[in-house]
Every structure is written in C-alpha cells, then in structure tokens.
Amino acid sequence: MVAIIKTGHFLHNIFNYNENKVKQEVALCIGEGNYPIDADKMSLTMKLNRLLKQTALNDKVKRNSVHISLNFDPSENHSKEKLMDIANTYMNKIGFGNQPYLVYEHYDSGHPHLHIVSIKIRADGSRIDMQNIGRNQSETARKQIEDSFGLVKAQGHKNNEVTKLRPIVSAKIKYGQSESKRAINNVLEEVLSTYKYSSLAQLNAILQQYRVFADRGSENSRLFKTKGLVYRILDEKGNPIGVPIKASLFYNKPTLKFLEEKFVANTTVKISDRNKIKNAIDKALLRTKISMTELITVLEKEGINTVFRENAEGLLYGITYVDHATKCVFNGSTLGKEYSAKAIQQRCLSSEKAEPMQISNVEKTDQTISQTTNPISAKIPFNGATENSKTVASNTNTGQLLEQLTQFEQNPNYIPNQLKGKRKKKKRKGQSDNQ
Incomplete structure (x- = not known):
C-alpha cells in the first residue's frame, strides 16, 4: 500500500472533485467517519456542511483541508468492507480517528485506490500539526496495516506499479473532454505538488515526459493576452491531439496565476x-x-x-x-x-x-x-568539425598538456634558501656599530 497526503486551501474543490467522480460513475462514496448518518443516506449538502462547520471553528488556519489517497497493488481486489476497515485503521493511526471524513473508492486508474476527504481542525477548534506526518505517522501506519491486512508491501516491491507515473497512452484515449481531462488530471495531480519548477518552460519539461503540455498559445492569441492557459495531450511524436482543456476546469485550478505562485515558492532549491x-x-x-x-x-x-x-x-x-x-x-x-x-x-x-x-x-x-x-x-552544430579533426585537436591538446606538466619550470641558477650562506647585513649610512 502507498499512502499520499496532501493539504489544501479549498475544501470545496477537494469535495467536488470526488463527488464529480461519483457523477461520472468512476467512483463511489463507500463510507464516512464521525458523521451522525451513514454516507449513503446523506445529501451532498449534509456531507459538505459537516466539514465546513468544523473548519469554521478556526479561521486562522488557511490550509485546512486534507486529501489522502491509499493506493493498492493492481493484483489486489478487496471488498468495500475491508477497504473501510483499512481506511478507519489508517485514520486512527495517523491521529485523525476523531475527525469527520468521507471515503471514496475510485475506479479510474489501473490500480485500486481510495480517496479520503477530511479537515485539520479539531472539534475544540485546535489545529492538527501535520509536520512530517507522511514520514512519521503515515509510514508507520502503512507498514502495520500491510502486515495486519495481508496487503502487498510497497517497500521493496519489485514492480511498484502504484507509485510509478506513466506517460499517457494516446491510443487508449477517447477524445471526448471527460476522457482527456481524466488522463491529464492524473498527471497534474502528481507533478504539480511534488516537482520543484520555477517557470512554465521547466514545468513543461516535466509534463512532456508524460505527454502533457501546458499551452499559453501564441503571443498574438487571445488566450495569451488574457493570461489564459490550456492543457493538451501529446502523441508519441510530440504533436497535440484531442481537445485542449482550460486550466480552470480542473479541480485544483492549475491556472497561470496558480502556477506563478508555485514558481516563486520553488525558487529555493537545496x-x-x-x-x-x-x-x-x-x-x-x-x-x-x-x-x-x-x-x-x-x-x-x-x-x-x-x-x-x-x-x-x-x-x-x-x-x-x-x-x-x-x-x-x-x-x-x-x-x-x-x-x-x-x-x-x-x-x-x-x-x-x-x-x-x-x-x-x-x-x-x-x-x-x-x-x-x-x-x-x-542537427547539433560542431562548427564543421568531424570526429577526426576533433581527435587531432584532442591529441594536440593532450601533448601540450603533458609538455607543460613535465617541463622543468625552475630557474637553473635557483638555489634553495636553506643552502645559501648567511647574507651579511648591509649597514646603513650613518649607523654606528655599537647601536
């Protein structure tokens, strides 16, 4: 199992992302934690308001939402009851056992996985400290849950298909907006939050490894002048295919304004x-x-x-x-x-x-x-030089270097100070011997 924890400013976006997946019939809300009613008996408003009311207890916390994904090996096929047991156990072990949360099972990837929506604000208004939670509490919980539930272990697994992000296979995409959007979104979810990029060109250098491109359009286009941004899928030759999708249509809103803030935050690199x-x-x-x-x-x-x-x-x-x-x-x-x-x-x-x-x-x-x-x-220009001329130049440079390293650099009349006799101190004019 692989656990990924993300925090955010906008609880509505995380909630709507998962509920939209349900509407598209590629996800299902299979349970809840610390709600007065079962998930299948609640309306969307009831689900969201429970979270919003508790976050309102502390308006000083800006990143108040929590989005967790629990990813399983493609070979695993667990019942909904077992998945809920895993989700509840995980939330307890990382310190979120008393928090309200919703659990969604997603079917839109090549491996089974859960999404959990929760908040950082406790019932008394205090904030849950999540510093290093992924490295400490989450990692410990993951290992214990793998042993307790007999899951395929992520650490040391030979072919870890869960964590490896793959390029979009354009031949498998049906180029309606929903199919393209889903494929692009899977790439954006991983890249935008984990990589350190400080310009759009650098971001595209990453995205293009997965056949996605963030496009501002030409400088004379309306898209460029209005500071708009669309995302495209690329084919194997790097050409755009399918329908370009506006950045504002993705749940995390990866617009140009959003990216520019990330550029500034990512300028400091170790x-x-x-x-x-x-x-x-x-x-x-x-x-x-x-x-x-x-x-x-x-x-x-x-x-x-x-x-x-x-x-x-x-x-x-x-x-x-x-x-x-x-x-x-x-x-x-x-x-x-x-x-x-x-x-x-x-x-x-x-x-x-x-x-x-x-x-x-x-x-x-x-x-x-x-x-x-x-x-x-x-074509990479080498100023018309072939390998032969390069080799000659290289040999010439090597010969010159050896000559410089082996030549005798000292003056032939040089005598070390230690072997010289004592120099007689010259007496200055007007200075007596008894001074």
Whole structure:
C-alpha cells in the first residue's frame, strides 16, 4: 500500500472533485467517519456542511483541508468492507480517528485506490500539526496495516506499479473532454505538488515526459493576452491531439496565476539537489569518449531526463535537466557555464561519421508544442568539425598538456634558501656599530 497526503486551501474543490467522480460513475462514496448518518443516506449538502462547520471553528488556519489517497497493488481486489476497515485503521493511526471524513473508492486508474476527504481542525477548534506526518505517522501506519491486512508491501516491491507515473497512452484515449481531462488530471495531480519548477518552460519539461503540455498559445492569441492557459495531450511524436482543456476546469485550478505562485515558492532549491545532477554529468563525461546520445542514456539510468531547446534553424541553444529522484528541474546555465547547452555540446564528441545525431527530448522554438517523447533527428552544430579533426585537436591538446606538466619550470641558477650562506647585513649610512 502507498499512502499520499496532501493539504489544501479549498475544501470545496477537494469535495467536488470526488463527488464529480461519483457523477461520472468512476467512483463511489463507500463510507464516512464521525458523521451522525451513514454516507449513503446523506445529501451532498449534509456531507459538505459537516466539514465546513468544523473548519469554521478556526479561521486562522488557511490550509485546512486534507486529501489522502491509499493506493493498492493492481493484483489486489478487496471488498468495500475491508477497504473501510483499512481506511478507519489508517485514520486512527495517523491521529485523525476523531475527525469527520468521507471515503471514496475510485475506479479510474489501473490500480485500486481510495480517496479520503477530511479537515485539520479539531472539534475544540485546535489545529492538527501535520509536520512530517507522511514520514512519521503515515509510514508507520502503512507498514502495520500491510502486515495486519495481508496487503502487498510497497517497500521493496519489485514492480511498484502504484507509485510509478506513466506517460499517457494516446491510443487508449477517447477524445471526448471527460476522457482527456481524466488522463491529464492524473498527471497534474502528481507533478504539480511534488516537482520543484520555477517557470512554465521547466514545468513543461516535466509534463512532456508524460505527454502533457501546458499551452499559453501564441503571443498574438487571445488566450495569451488574457493570461489564459490550456492543457493538451501529446502523441508519441510530440504533436497535440484531442481537445485542449482550460486550466480552470480542473479541480485544483492549475491556472497561470496558480502556477506563478508555485514558481516563486520553488525558487529555493537545496544545493545538494543541484550537485546531484552536476555530479552525474561530470561522472558520465569522465569517459574517454561519449556522444550526446550516450550522455542522455547514462543520465536516464540515474533518473535524469534531458530536454533540449532548438531555435527555428535547428540550432541547439538550451538544455533542461529533470531529476525524477529529487523532483527538481534545472536549466543548464543555472547549474553553471560548464553545464549549459553550448558547453555540454563541446564536452561531448560528435558521432564517428559526423552525421546528424539522434537526440530525444528536443524542444523547438518555432513550434507551439515541444517534441519530447520519441527520439527525433536534430542537427547539433560542431562548427564543421568531424570526429577526426576533433581527435587531432584532442591529441594536440593532450601533448601540450603533458609538455607543460613535465617541463622543468625552475630557474637553473635557483638555489634553495636553506643552502645559501648567511647574507651579511648591509649597514646603513650613518649607523654606528655599537647601536
């Protein structure tokens, strides 16, 4: 089992998200906690008002809503009674046993999972401290529940299908708005809250790994001028398909205004996160020969994706690194000059026949949608130099370096101070010997 806890400012949005899933017949409210009436006997108003009245007891708490998802292995198939027992046990163990909450079973993913809607305000108006609750209480509860209920364990599971976010398979999407919206929303739920991005370009570098694109339109479009934003699904070649969906239609409202606030909050990144990517690149380039394509492959094994940016002439001018382990995104120039597109290009060798290199994740500035999924041909200019000329230059530089390192740099007349005789102190004019 995998447990994910999120807090939010808008209780209505979380509640409506789950109830809309029920209306779409892809979810069901299977139970409740600390309500006077069973869930199946309550109206929507009764369900929501119970939560709203208790949050009103402390208006100083801004992030007052709690949205929890309990995810199970695809091979598991539990009854509603067992799922409610798991949900109740989990809420008790993390300190929410006395809180009002609603439990929804969702059927819109490849694995069984529950959503739990609750609040942070107690009945006496005090706030529940959720600092490190995921790492401490939730992690302990997860392990105990896995043992007690005989669940597939998340930790050490060979193929953890639950936590791995996959790209949207466009061939399986029926391009009505509801199907597209559901597919995009699954990606946005994971990416927007967990990754650290500080610009729309950086966000798209992440989203494009899952075939989603946040589009502002061209600068002359009405969408751009009104600061609007739509989300699109991309096919395997990075082209937009299906119906674009307005950001305001998603339950967490990932509008441009919302994202700009996230950009500011994400500007502070740990130095260790930067160094992880830099060290991975430096380690890869320690090899005697490595091409740009090989560098991409090596970094992917470290959980780092590279997104290249090209201008209209097909010349490489930018590079972005997406680290899926630390959930951080960096432009090459931000890491340092030696990690920029130009520097990486120079640090890598051209292919043996000096043919155009095959590079995946290329973003072209003359297109609205960036191409980032399948490898596509991209010419990387090396100022007309072939590998042979590069090798000659490399050998020449190596020879010069060895000569500099082995040459005798000291003056032949040099004598260490310790071997010199004592110098006679020169007497200044007008100074007596008895002074």
